[in-house]
Amino acid sequence: MANRGRGTLEERGMRRQMKLDGVEYFRLRAVLQTFLVLLQISFLLFGLSLSANVWVKQTKISSVVICTTAFGILFYVGIILMSALCPDSPFQTPGPGLFTAICQKIIPKTFRSTRNTGRFAKSSAIRWILETLTNPEVVEAAAMIVPCVQWPPSLDVSTVFARLRRHFMACRDTDKEELYVKYGKAMAHLCIQSGKISRGLLEFYSDNKFQTTQSRLVHDAFMAGRAAYNQFKKSWAEDAKPKHRASARTALRTMLVHGLSFRLSCPDDEELTWRGDLQWRYSDGHTPSCEEFDWLVDYLADGAEYPTDDETEGDALLALSAMRGLGSSTRRLSYIRSLIRCMDSPRPPRVRHSALRAVFEAREELASI
Numbered sequence: 001m002a003n004r005g006r007g008t009l010e011e012r013g014m015r016r017q018m019k020l021d022g023v024e025y026f027r028l029r030a031v032l033q034t035f036l037v038l039l040q041i042s043f044l045l046f047g048l049s050l051s052a053n054v055w056v057k058q059t060k061i062s063s064v065v066i067c068t069t070a071f072g073i074l075f076y077v078g079i080i081l082m083s084a085l086c087p088d089s090p091f092q093t094p095g096p097g098l099f100t101a102i103c104q105k106i107i108p109k110t111f112r113s114t115r116n117t118g119r120f121a122k123s124s125a126i127r128w129i130l131e132t133l134t135n136p137e138v139v140e141a142a143a144m145i146v147p148c149v150q151w152p153p154s155l156d157v158s159t160v161f162a163r164l165r166r167h168f169m170a171c172r173d174t175d176k177e178e179l180y181v182k183y184g185k186a187m188a189h190l191c192i193q194s195g196k197i198s199r200g201l202l203e204f205y206s207d208n209k210f211q212t213t214q215s216r217l218v219h220d221a222f223m224a225g226r227a228a229y230n231q232f233k234k235s236w237a238e239d240a241k242p243k244h245r246a247s248a249r250t251a252l253r254t255m256l257v258h259g260l261s262f263r264l265s266c267p268d269d270e271e272l273t274w275r276g277d278l279q280w281r282y283s284d285g286h287t288p289s290c291e292e293f294d295w296l297v298d299y300l301a302d303g304a305e306y307p308t309d310d311e312t313e314g315d316a317l318l319a320l321s322a323m324r325g326l327g328s329s330t331r332r333l334s335y336i337r338s339l340i341r342c343m344d345s346p347r348p349p350r351v352r353h354s355a356l357r358a359v360f361e362a363r364e365e366l367a368s369i
Contacts, residue, residue: 016260040076047072108243122149130160135211139167140179146186150193157195161187166199172209180209184217187253191264192253202264214258218280221258222319225251226295233298248299252315259318267315273353278322296320300338317342317354321361 007015023029047069054062079091103366126149129142143164151157168183190197204210228247234240256267259276281287300316317339326332359366 044073100288127160128158130163136167140161140182143167143183143186147189148164151190151195152205155195156197157190157193158201159199161190161197161201164190167210169207172207180213181216181220184210184213185220187264188217188254188257188294191257192250192267203262204264205262207262211262213281214261216283218255218256218278219282221251222280225255225319227297228298249312249315252312252319255319256315260281268311268350270350272318273314273350273357276318276321278319279320279324290325292325293320293323293327294331297327297335297338300342301334303338303341313342314348314350314354315352317358321354321358324361326362326365 006012046067051066051069051089054065069327083089122145126142129138133139146164149369164183164187168187170179171180171183174180191202191299227250232241232244232248234243254268255278256272256276257264259265259272259278260269261277264367265272279287296316298311298318300320303313320327320335327335339355339359343349343359344352347355
């Protein structure tokens with residue numbers, strides 16, 4: 001194969017690097033974009049002058065030229081706005097870059113809050129891996145990352161969920177217990193997102209192992225929530241507190257996914273309020289003590305002091321219903337006050353119904369007071 005260019009391979013490489021450095025130093029990209037902007041301005045001025053000229057000479061025909069020019073202007077303005085507000089838009093031209101720079105100078109806070117700078121880039125990559133690749137090791141690695149990323153709202157993740165479910169079922173009759181749990185946690189994370197999943201994929205009626213593993217999945221989510229809440233209480237950094245509180249909220253949502261027998265469910269499913277069972281056991285078969293639910297009672301009581309959304313309070317109440325009582329002696333009064341507060345008439349129906357379910361589960365202790 002003949003050598004291209006003169007000199008050795010190292011010399012040719014150095015010359016190419018010098019050319020690249022020159023392109024960056026002399027701002028060739030900015031210069032070319034400036035030429036494109038000037039060309040677009042020229043077309044705009046040409047269209048306006050042509051419309052004005054035809055309007056003066058032939059009024060009837062000018063309407064066609066004016067409408068065409070106006071449509072072109074509106075179309076280009078729409079592309080500029082779309083490209084500026086959506087960085088992932090494929091219609092990137094020099095105009096949006098200039099428009100973005102001006103807006104960031106004039107209204108930086110308002111404008112930056114509307115931009116989505118690759119927020120769902122990781123989830124998009126994981127979705128592509130799970131939908132296209134078949135290598136079990138790659139799918140396993142992607143499944144481990146699923147609970148760590150946020151997924152776009154209203155996205156149909158049925159294909160991704162079906163792939164995870166297939167590998168989840170394949171581990172059913174093997175000794176890969178940890179891998180089975182990993183796929184279960186990945187599917188649960190997709191359930192707590194606002195994506196769309198075919199209802200038939202959530203059912204596991206023929207999987208007896210799924211029923212026995214649900215206790216561990218609820219236990220792991222419970223422990224993750226307790227760890228996050230403890231970090232929230234111990235953290236002195238104000239910017240870290242929302243992160244820990246969000247982690248505790250995610251753990252509560254994950255617990256509810258496993259609340260129905262032989263199936264996964266959406267955390268907001270009304271059936272969970274009346275038929276959900278969030279009781280769990282340790283690996284040795286022992287049930288948790290009332291003291292282990294103290295953090296949940298404190299979490300619920302914080303709703304009276306900190307701004308807590310109604311969704312989270314409903315989740316905490318359903319998780320506390322698994323306690324089958326009023327909790328430890330040190331938290332009993334706080335728990336009763338929270339139940340009364342959550343059953344107040346202005347509260348949303350889900351919160352009131354969840355509190356009523358918790359009261360029903362603790363009816364024996366309430367009757368003895």
